[in-house]
Amino acid sequence: MTANSFASAFSSHLKVPFCMPFGAIIVTAILSFTSSMVYAQTIYIPEGSANSVLVVDGANGSTIRRIDGLEAVHGLSGTANSGVLVAGSLIETDKPVEAPASVTADEHTAHHGASGRAIGPDIAGISILSIIDRASGTIIRRLEVPGAVHHTAMSPDGRYAVATHPGADGISIIDLSNYEVTGWVPTGPMPNYVIIEQSSQTAFVTNTGNGTVSEVDLARAFVRRNFLAGEAPEHMAYGLGTGTLYIADAGTGRVIELDVNTGKVLRDIAIDSEVHGLDLSDDGERLFVAVTGSDAVASINLKSGSIATYPLGSEPYHVTTIPNSGQALVSSRANPEAWVVDISSGAVVKRFQLSGVGHQMVVVR
Incomplete structure (x- = not known):
C-alpha cells in the first residue's frame, strides 16, 4: 500500500x-x-517464468525482496513453525546438484544412491527442490527429486515437506531436520496438490489422472487409503478439526466436500465453470474459490450452501487465505498480477504487479 x-x-x-x-x-x-x-504477515508469491519468488510486507504491501535463481518455480510452502520455505521447479534438468561443502562425497552418494540419482523411479527425470531461508531469502540447499514438481506442502510443525510429481505418479517426502529426501510414495496417475493435516503425520494428495485422493503416512511413507473424488481433482482446502477436504474438480466446475474419516462425499457443489484454487476463511464457514472459467471468484457459505459470485479479472488462478484478515490472495493465470480480495464481499482491496504468473502463494507471520 x-x-x-x-x-x-x-x-x-x-x-x-x-x-x-x-x-x-x-x-x-x-x-x-x-x-x-492491515494484515501483519509476510507474503511469498512464486513468479513462475520469472524464476523468482516475490516477498511482500503484508502490513503495507511494499516489496521486501525478490528471491532469484528458482527456475520455473511453481510449488511453494512454508509455516510459522519453520524458518524455511520449500520451492519446487515445474521443469526437469540435466544438471545434477553438486554436493554441499558441508556434505562428504560418501554422504552425498548415500543420499542419491549408487546410480547418483534422487530417490524415486529410474524412469523419471530430475528436478530441483530448493530450501530457502525465510529471513534472508538465501537458497540454503538444493535437492534432486524425481520429475517436475507441481505443488509442495510443509507440515504444520515444520518437520516434513512433500512435493508432487505429476509425470512420475508419486510424491517425495523431505525431512526438514536434515534437508534430506527420505521417501518416495507412488500415489496414482498425475498427483497434483498436497495438504498435510494438523498432526503433521498425514498428507492428502489429489491424483488428477484417476479421480482419487490418497491418504499418506509421512513417517512410514506409504498410502493408507484412497478415496474417490470426482473426475479430475486438483487443489484442496482442509477444514481444521472437521476431517473435511474441499476439493476442486477443476474441469467439471464443481467442489467436492469429502469426509476423510468415512471416505464419503458429503456434498458436490456445482459452480458451473472451470474452478482452480480454493481456500477456507479463518472460521471455516466460507470457502473462497477461483472460478477461472468465468473470470470470477465464488464465496460459498458452507452452512447455508448459498453461493455468491463476484467478477474479478482475467482467469483467477491460485487462492491463499490471509489469516486473521477476512481476505484472500488470488493470482491470475492470464496476467502477471495478483489481488487481495475480501472473502465476504468480493471487493478488491489491493493489486500486486508481478514479474511472472503467480502460482502457489504462501502467507506466514
Whole structure:
C-alpha cells in the first residue's frame, strides 16, 4: 500500500460528526482501518517464468525482496513453525546438484544412491527442490527429486515437506531436520496438490489422472487409503478439526466436500465453470474459490450452501487465505498480477504487479 492510498483510506474514515472528540476520531479511524485493511504477515508469491519468488510486507504491501535463481518455480510452502520455505521447479534438468561443502562425497552418494540419482523411479527425470531461508531469502540447499514438481506442502510443525510429481505418479517426502529426501510414495496417475493435516503425520494428495485422493503416512511413507473424488481433482482446502477436504474438480466446475474419516462425499457443489484454487476463511464457514472459467471468484457459505459470485479479472488462478484478515490472495493465470480480495464481499482491496504468473502463494507471520 502506497503512502497516498494509506492517506486516502485513512481520510475516508474521518467522516464522523463534529461533536465527536478529536482523540476519539483518531482512535475510531485507526481501529476501522486496522480491521479492514492491515494484515501483519509476510507474503511469498512464486513468479513462475520469472524464476523468482516475490516477498511482500503484508502490513503495507511494499516489496521486501525478490528471491532469484528458482527456475520455473511453481510449488511453494512454508509455516510459522519453520524458518524455511520449500520451492519446487515445474521443469526437469540435466544438471545434477553438486554436493554441499558441508556434505562428504560418501554422504552425498548415500543420499542419491549408487546410480547418483534422487530417490524415486529410474524412469523419471530430475528436478530441483530448493530450501530457502525465510529471513534472508538465501537458497540454503538444493535437492534432486524425481520429475517436475507441481505443488509442495510443509507440515504444520515444520518437520516434513512433500512435493508432487505429476509425470512420475508419486510424491517425495523431505525431512526438514536434515534437508534430506527420505521417501518416495507412488500415489496414482498425475498427483497434483498436497495438504498435510494438523498432526503433521498425514498428507492428502489429489491424483488428477484417476479421480482419487490418497491418504499418506509421512513417517512410514506409504498410502493408507484412497478415496474417490470426482473426475479430475486438483487443489484442496482442509477444514481444521472437521476431517473435511474441499476439493476442486477443476474441469467439471464443481467442489467436492469429502469426509476423510468415512471416505464419503458429503456434498458436490456445482459452480458451473472451470474452478482452480480454493481456500477456507479463518472460521471455516466460507470457502473462497477461483472460478477461472468465468473470470470470477465464488464465496460459498458452507452452512447455508448459498453461493455468491463476484467478477474479478482475467482467469483467477491460485487462492491463499490471509489469516486473521477476512481476505484472500488470488493470482491470475492470464496476467502477471495478483489481488487481495475480501472473502465476504468480493471487493478488491489491493493489486500486486508481478514479474511472472503467480502460482502457489504462501502467507506466514
